[in-house]
Amino acid sequence: MSDLLFQWLRIAAPYLCAAAGGVLSERAGIIALTLEGYLLAGAFGAALGALATDGPWLGVAAGIGAATAVAALHAAATLRFRADQVVTGVALNLLVDGATTFVLRRVYDSSANSPRVEGFGSGGDLGSPVGWLALLALPALWWLLARTRFGLRVRAVGEAPEAATTAGISVARVRWLAVLGSGALAGLGGAFLALDQHKFSTGMTAGRGFIALAAVIFGRWDPLRTAGACLLFAAAETLQIRLQGTAAIPSQFTEMIPYALTIVALATLAGRAAAPAALGKAES
Amino acid sequence: MRNVVVFVAILLAAHLAMLALGPGDAGASGEGVRVGVVFDVGGRGDKSFNDGAWQGADQARRDLGARVRFIEPGEGTDREAGLRLLAAEGMDLVVGVGFIFTDDLLQLAAEYPDTRFAGVDFAVPTDSLGRPRPLPPNLVALKFREEEGSFLVGALAALAGGSRTVGFVGGMESPLIRKFEAGYAAGVKHVCPSCEVLSAYAGVTPAAFRNPGKGKELALSQYGRGARVIYHASGSTGLGVFEAARAVRGLAIGVDADQYPEAPGFVLTSMVKGIDAAVFDAIRRVRDGTFAGGVRQFGLAERGVGFVDDANNRALIPDPVRRRLAALRDSIIAGRIVVPST
Numbered sequence: 083m084s085d086l087l088f089q090w091l092r093i094a095a096p097y098l099c100a101a102a103g104g105v106l107s108e109r110a111g112i113i114a115l116t117l118e119g120y121l122l123a124g125a126f127g128a129a130l131g132a133l134a135t136d137g138p139w140l141g142v143a144a145g146i147g148a149a150t151a152v153a154a155l156h157a158a159a160t161l162r163f164r165a166d167q168v169v170t171g172v173a174l175n176l177l178v179d180g181a182t183t184f185v186l187r188r189v190y191d192s193s194a195n196s197p198r199v200e201g202f203g204s205g206g207d208l209g210s211p212v213g214w215l216a217l218l219a220l221p222a223l224w225w226l227l228a229r230t231r232f233g234l235r236v237r238a239v240g241e242a243p244e245a246a247t248t249a250g251i252s253v254a255r256v257r258w259l260a261v262l263g264s265g266a267l268a269g270l271g272g273a274f275l276a277l278d279q280h281k282f283s284t285g286m287t288a289g290r291g292f293i294a295l296a297a298v299i300f301g302r303w304d305p306l307r308t309a310g311a312c313l314l315f316a317a318a319e320t321l322q323i324r325l326q327g328t329a330a331i332p333s334q335f336t337e338m339i340p341y342a343l344t345i346v347a348l349a350t351l352a353g354r355a356a357a358p359a360a361l362g363k364a365e366s
Numbered sequence: 367m368r369n370v371v372v373f374v375a376i377l378l379a380a381h382l383a384m385l386a387l388g389p390g391d392a393g394a395s396g397e398g399v400r401v402g403v404v405f406d407v408g409g410r411g412d413k414s415f416n417d418g419a420w421q422g423a424d425q426a427r428r429d430l431g432a433r434v435r436f437i438e439p440g441e442g443t444d445r446e447a448g449l450r451l452l453a454a455e456g457m458d459l460v461v462g463v464g465f466i467f468t469d470d471l472l473q474l475a476a477e478y479p480d481t482r483f484a485g486v487d488f489a490v491p492t493d494s495l496g497r498p499r500p501l502p503p504n505l506v507a508l509k510f511r512e513e514e515g516s517f518l519v520g521a522l523a524a525l526a527g528g529s530r531t532v533g534f535v536g537g538m539e540s541p542l543i544r545k546f547e548a549g550y551a552a553g554v555k556h557v558c559p560s561c562e563v564l565s566a567y568a569g570v571t572p573a574a575f576r577n578p579g580k581g582k583e584l585a586l587s588q589y590g591r592g593a594r595v596i597y598h599a600s601g602s603t604g605l606g607v608f609e610a611a612r613a614v615r616g617l618a619i620g621v622d623a624d625q626y627p628e629a630p631g632f633v634l635t636s637m638v639k640g641i642d643a644a645v646f647d648a649i650r651r652v653r654d655g656t657f658a659g660g661v662r663q664f665g666l667a668e669r670g671v672g673f674v675d676d677a678n679n680r681a682l683i684p685d686p687v688r689r690r691l692a693a694l695r696d697s698i699i700a701g702r703i704v705v706p707s708t
Contacts, residue, residue, distance in 0.1 A: 089587070194602055283578055333539065
């Protein structure tokens with residue numbers, strides 16, 4: 083039984099980190115289509131960092147750094163150059179996929195995977211200590227958004243940037259910080275993936291960033307509800323793993339659960355102001 | 367708005383540059399057969415079937431003086447463009463590596479009747495009654511009887527694993543991967559009718575071949591339910607299966623190439639496909655003028671599939687088991703055992 087519990091949490095860990103990044107970014111008004119790229123960059127940085135330094139925590143730091151660097155590109159494109167957020171997001175995801183494979187081949191002469199990283203050894207039931215941080219990501223973000231001055235500003239620039247400007251808040255500065263923080267949080271999830279697998283392999287995030295984005299929408303941009311959505315999606319996946327070959331639930335069905343629920347959430351929320359009002363709109 | 371366009375253009379250009387700047391094709395100049403090879407996703411260095419095709423073409427370059435040009439399409443780019451480029455350049459033989467090229471090869475073979483095409487793992491189309499359609503005379507499908515090799519490693523898993531439960535982890539649910547599973551399960555049941563085979567797939571999209579996290583959890587689940595040996599046919603998702611084998615000190619069986627280096631001591635064997643030999647053979651036939659369209663099957667008899675038994679894993683395979691496997695192999699080649707492929 084505890085096997086099942088920890089498997090559930092291990093599967094949820096990358097979703098929780100990436101979704102935390104998604105909530106932070108979107109609450110500030112920047113569409114988080116780049117979560118997949120942040121995760122992949124985080125995994126890549128963590129594996130290479132841990133290989134280069136022999137230290138798993140330095141690897142985690144490198145993963146966070148790599149993902150934050152990608153986030154900085156996103157912020158520069160959308161905030162400095164006012165690029166379309168969706169187009170930039172798609173381009174960055176492609177860029178990270180190509181760049182990680184390219185560096186992997188140049189450094190390790192393989193397009194498939196990096197050498198093995200010792201990392202946190204067996205890592206315990208949660209895969210690695212990073213797993214515990216992942217569980218804390220969304221509660222911590224809830225506290226940040228609900229209880230701190232910075233959190234209030236993030237919500238302000240996401241809902242009413244003009245009003246925030248009038249109140250003397252630098253919208254661009256708050257959004258920059260939110261996007262960088264978004265990259266850092268998602269990068270932590272990527273580091274978890276790489277250290278749990280003891281290596282980086284190309285495309286290893288396999289769409290987890292998009293499932294996390296679905297969780298953000300299903301959780302209505304609220305950190306705690308989003309955490310619930312991540313745990314729900316992970317529970318469906320855990321059950322699917324346990325029931326494969328024995329039960330009559332086709333795996334196609336369990337795979338579509340996150341997306342189906344997201345569509346249901348979007349449809350039923352129509353007409354209600356759920357998304358941050360300024361989401362995706364360039365600052366005028 | 368101009369800034370937007372410039373920025374996105376820079377990003378896309380950087381992306382394309384990264385893809386294109388990979389290790390280039392080594393000189394397609396001089397005499398000899400002109401061969402173009404288009405890789406599947408992953409490309410050179412995947413330590414699996416792309417590398418197998420590369421080895422075959424490289425051997426043809428050394429032994430036959432073939433002039434080989436390689437193209438690696440990136441993620442999400444138009445694969446057909448690579449094949450079309452090579453065909454338009456007037457190559458003698460264009461090779462598409464991976465079943466993903468099936469439709470493109472059929473189309474191009476009709477458009478370029480003077481160019482010969484070869485498809486590794488080509489999925490021969492069938493008509494409404496399930497009969498294979500004839501291929502154009504300038505297209506050869508290089509297919510492997512994966513079920514035969516999988517049968518042998520299934521028998522090995524049941525005989526040498528020390529458990530009545532064995533596992534299988536597949537990548538994307540598809541007829542190709544079902545073939546591995548069917549042969550494996552048949553091999554298990556042949557030597558141990560009461561054994562149970564746990565089967566799981568990582569997903570229903572191509573991403574299921576690149577999801578080691580899912581592979582590890584699927585494998586941990588199967589080890590937890592009593593499996594001692596797990597066979598994977600799942601691309602880099604299988605890297606997670608090897609990690610799970612390490613974690614619980616169980617055994618895993620690799621696929622396509624010898625995967626012993628992924629987890630030394632925890633790899634029972636690997637079911638290997640002779641993609642290098644098949645590609646080399648296709649190039650040699652073009653040079654000798656004996657190229658013929660149609661389906662070419664590589665099974666145990668042609669040494670197109672098999673399993674690894676070398677210094678690394680010899681200690682894991684007891685001698686009586688080795689003799690039993692040799693007998694099974696002979697029975698399959700002689701047709702006394704017919705291995706199911708679905």
